[in-house]
Amino acid sequence: MAGDSNIAPVSTVTPRAADWSNRLNRIANLKTFHIPPVVVGNAADIKLGKSMVLEWQTEGMFQVACTPDVYTSSQLAFEASREFFARPTSEKLSYVSDLTFAGYIASGEELTAGEADSSEIFTLVKDLPLTDKRVQDGWPGHGPVPWPSSTFKEALQKYLRELGSIGDRLLQLISLGLGLQNLNALKSIANDGWHHARVLRYPPTSSQSSRGTGSHTDYGFLVIITQDDAGGLSIRPPINGEIRNRNWLPSESSDGMYEDSEEWNYVKPVRSTLVVFPGDMFQLLTDGTLLSTPHKVHLTQKERYSLAYFHEPNFQQIIKPFNNADSMDFVHYGEHVTNMFLRGYPERITSKRINHENRMDTLVKLKTKSISNFARMHNVRNR
Numbered sequence: 587m588a589g590d591s592n593i594a595p596v597s598t599v600t601p602r603a604a605d606w607s608n609r610l611n612r613i614a615n616l617k618t619f620h621i622p623p624v625v626v627g628n629a630a631d632i633k634l635g636k637s638m639v640l641e642w643q644t645e646g647m648f649q650v651a652c653t654p655d656v657y658t659s660s661q662l663a664f665e666a667s668r669e670f671f672a673r674p675t676s677e678k679l680s681y682v683s684d685l686t687f688a689g690y691i692a693s694g695e696e697l698t699a700g701e702a703d704s705s706e707i708f709t710l711v712k713d714l715p716l717t718d719k720r721v722q723d724g725w726p727g728h729g730p731v732p733w734p735s736s737t738f739k740e741a742l743q744k745y746l747r748e749l750g751s752i753g754d755r756l757l758q759l760i761s762l763g764l765g766l767q768n769l770n771a772l773k774s775i776a777n778d779g780w781h782h783a784r785v786l787r788y789p790p791t792s793s794q795s796s797r798g799t800g801s802h803t804d805y806g807f808l809v810i811i812t813q814d815d816a817g818g819l820s821i822r823p824p825i826n827g828e829i830r831n832r833n834w835l836p837s838e839s840s841d842g843m844y845e846d847s848e849e850w851n852y853v854k855p856v857r858s859t860l861v862v863f864p865g866d867m868f869q870l871l872t873d874g875t876l877l878s879t880p881h882k883v884h885l886t887q888k889e890r891y892s893l894a895y896f897h898e899p900n901f902q903q904i905i906k907p908f909n910n911a912d913s914m915d916f917v918h919y920g921e922h923v924t925n926m927f928l929r930g931y932p933e934r935i936t937s938k939r940i941n942h943e944n945r946m947d948t949l950v951k952l953k954t955k956s957i958s959n960f961a962r963m964h965n966v967r968n969r
């Protein structure tokens with residue numbers, strides 16, 4: 587299990603929020619950071635990490651500049667995704683799997699707060715062969731990705747590997763920015779992480795709808811979005827006094843929250859940059875020092891392609907606020923992510939197989955094991 591992270595309490599960071607007096611519906615004035623090829627924990631890295639944390643706390647996001655290599659990979663990934671989405675719907679619908687949630691999701695199939703989103707999606711998860719022990723042991727959501735072609739597979743896998751390296755370095759910088767003693771405190775939580783991604787295509791706006799994706803927060807750790815030049819993404823920065831739900835609790839979904847209120851920042855596409863913000867697991871881990879960033883997409887005159895990459899904890903990781911050892915608020919990431927997929931796709935063949943084969947029982951066993959490992963490592967009472 588990941589998570590021997592030797593996490594030290596955060597003491598220096600307090601939540602901050604933007605001053606909204608004069609800034610309704612503004613275009614975000616976003617900082618772009620250049621991240622080093624290796625993070626070593628020197629003064630420059632600490633300064634960079636602190637600036638990133640500050641941006642998240644005031645703006646809810648920051649941008650990362652791509653190196654030329656990463657930019658080229660992103661364009662090849664978009665090219666492959668354009669080729670895939672141009673295929674007939676009947677063919678696209680065949681790329682599903684009853685073992686994993688990877689594969690095609692048609693426009694209108696995904697709901698946010700009960701309303702259909704217009705994006706069509708290809709979900710990518712960790713591509714595990716049938717011989718993998720976790721697949722053989724019936725871990726929910728584990729199995730091979732139903733790749734539509736080798737070109738798509740190669741382009742996407744290459745780009746995801748690059749995003750994975752960026753994700754690890756960002757976690758190191760954020761650890762430093764939060765004042766954690768261990769440079770790898772957050773990165774070790776994402777060791778062999780359950781990283782996944784959504785390749786998205788949005789149609790142009792029509793007389794029926796301008797809704798791309800309804801407002802929501804993402805349920806994981808680090809969210810890294812690549813967008814083309816069509817535009818449409820908005821995010822909601824922290825706002826003083828505004829309630830932010832704990833989306834990991836079934837009773838507190840953040841889907842649809844503040845959808846029609848003001849104070850959204852339009853994220854103008856900037857060539858060769860990535861959009862980076864925290865997901866729900868950051869909010870839980872930092873006890874709200876960092877808030878999961880709500881975001882939504884509206885349709886424009888132009889078709890839009892984007893790729894949302896989620897740099898995630900290990901499937902077996904327990905996530906608990908690290909400055910509050912007694913907190914009863916914790917999740918087993920694997921259970922959490924499985925619940926989120928089941929909530930999102932109750933009718934998918936993958937959900938049906940999980941239920942039919944009682945794979946949630948396997949998950950309960952995995953969770954029990956994780957909790958006792960976590961308790962042993964952190965020397966706290968097993969709850």
Ligand SMILES: O=C(O)CCC(=O)C(=O)O
Pocket residue numbers: 784786799804811813819881883892893894
């Ligand atoms: O298309 C985008 O920019 C955002 C997509 C998104 O929010 C998601 O897939 O969760």
Ligand SMILES: [Fe+2]
Pocket residue numbers: 802803804881894
């Ligand atoms: Fe999202």
